[in-house]
Amino acid sequence: MQGPIIPLPLSDWTAAASDASAIEALEAGRVLYFPQLAFALQPDEKSLLRPDLLDPKVRNISLDGQGFVKGVAGDAALQARVAAMVGRFRQQAIGLVHGLLPGYTPHLRLAPTSFRPTRVEMRAQSWRADDRRLHVDAFPSRPNHGERILRVFANIHPDGAPRTWRVGEPFEDVARRFLPRARRYSPLQARLLHRLGVTKALRSEYDHLMLQLHDGMKSDLAYQQDAPQLTMPFAAGSAWVCFSDQTPHAVMSGQFMLEQTLHLPADRQYNPQASPLAILTRLAGHPLV
Numbered sequence: 027m028q029g030p031i032i033p034l035p036l037s038d039w040t041a042a043a044s045d046a047s048a049i050e051a052l053e054a055g056r057v058l059y060f061p062q063l064a065f066a067l068q069p070d071e072k073s074l075l076r077p078d079l080l081d082p083k084v085r086n087i088s089l090d091g092q093g094f095v096k097g098v099a100g101d102a103a104l105q106a107r108v109a110a111m112v113g114r115f116r117q118q119a120i121g122l123v124h125g126l127l128p129g130y131t132p133h134l135r136l137a138p139t140s141f142r143p144t145r146v147e148m149r150a151q152s153w154r155a156d157d158r159r160l161h162v163d164a165f166p167s168r169p170n171h172g173e174r175i176l177r178v179f180a181n182i183h184p185d186g187a188p189r190t191w192r193v194g195e196p197f198e199d200v201a202r203r204f205l206p207r208a209r210r211y212s213p214l215q216a217r218l219l220h221r222l223g224v225t226k227a228l229r230s231e232y233d234h235l236m237l238q239l240h241d242g243m244k245s246d247l248a249y250q251q252d253a254p255q256l257t258m259p260f261a262a263g264s265a266w267v268c269f270s271d272q273t274p275h276a277v278m279s280g281q282f283m284l285e286q287t288l289h290l291p292a293d294r295q296y297n298p299q300a301s302p303l304a305i306l307t308r309l310a311g312h313p314l315v
């Protein structure tokens with residue numbers, strides 16, 4: 027069997043070409059790993075790699091679609107330098123996705139780009155927010171009705187520290203394990219949560235089940251320990267791409283990462299039947315959105 031990590035030799039962000047086997051692997055929930063695809067820092071950007079660049083009130087530095095940067099502790103000049111670095115990564119990440127996955131290009135919706143300068147190991151948080159536990163991405167306040175979460179990551183650690191993940195079993199195995207334990211969907215509760223502003227859109231049954239998988243995995247310590255998984259150190263100077271709503275992942279250590287999220291309607295995948303929406307719909311036996 028193919029492992030969960032697919033190494034690819036690309037070393038130029040603008041030179042990616044479409045490759046049917048890589049696309050199939052990505053849509054099956056594997057991680058495309060580019061060990062030689064470094065995000066190049068300008069000489070004056072090395073000084074931006076320090077954890078106290080982050081405003082202590084927020085979790086990440088982010089650059090929105092209008093080029094506005096949030097989360098930087100510093101003056102306008104410093105913010106502009108961070109925006110330039112993160113914006114350059116955004117362009118490279120988009121170029122990579124367009125080259126690798128040209129069929130997605132007309133349908134992608136860009137999310138903010140983030141820079142995470144803090145050490146993963148230092149974060150203390152509740153079990154539900156603890157990304158050191160295996161999970162698939164699902165966000166309580168942001169229902170997405172099956173829209174995909176495609177993410178491009180780059181480890182830019184200046185001293186060579188890897189960003190270490192655990193990568194888990196195929197999505198359908200997760201779903202078969204945790205769906206029987208999932209609480210039932212309540213349309214009434216979903217309407218109430220939306221009316222109260224807890225969710226930004228109506229939480230569909232799909233969103234409910236994704237949250238049940240996310241919480242089911244994170245709250246099950248035996249699963250965390252015993253689930254099929256691979257520990258993967260993503261090297262400094264590398265990049266990787268996966269659907270984080272499909273690939274079970276846990277972030278164990280690392281510091282200084284850039285990340286770009288792109289959203290894609292599930293029916294615009296090369297193989298829509300491989301999507302979490304299709305898999306959960308098939309297992310549930312009725313429409314979920």
Ligand SMILES: [Fe+2]
Nearest residue numbers: 157162163270
């Ligand atoms: Fe995650």
